[in-house]
Amino acid sequence: xxxxxxxxxxxxxxxxxxxxxxxxxxxxxxxxxxxxxxxxxxxxxxxxxxxxxxxxxxxxxxxxxxxxxxxxxxxxxxxxxxxxxxxxxxxxxxxxxxx
Numbered sequence: 137x138x139x140x141x142x143x144x145x146x147x148x149x150x151x152x153x154x155x156x157x158x159x160x161x162x163x164x165x166x167x168x169x170x171x172x173x174x175x176x177x178x179x180x181x182x183x184x185x186x187x188x189x190x191x192x193x194x195x196x197x198x199x200x201x202x203x204x205x206x207x208x209x210x211x212x213x214x215x216x217x218x219x220x221x222x223x224x225x226x227x228x229x230x231x232x233x234x235x
């Protein structure tokens with residue numbers, strides 16, 4: 137038995153200001169009915185003894201110590217840059233804002 141009617145889909149489309157053809161309304165009615173049926177099946181097995189989960193595997197953040205390692209000097213970082221100025225990479229202007 138269908139819980140979603142074409143009139144309901146047409147009404148919701150109108151509220152959302154979405155223009156739908158009769159074929160689209162029919163298709164969406166069928167799809168929404170399938171979704172409602174699927175939700176009902178999940179609710180049948182989602183009993184109080186089944187804990188709610190957002191992920192099937194427990195997740196845990198893994199942090200490492202923040203240790204300063206060897207870094208490049210400014211000169212090393214700019215050594216292969218096509219252009220540099222004042223110790224920085226020089227890049228072409230964007231969005232037509234040529235200087």
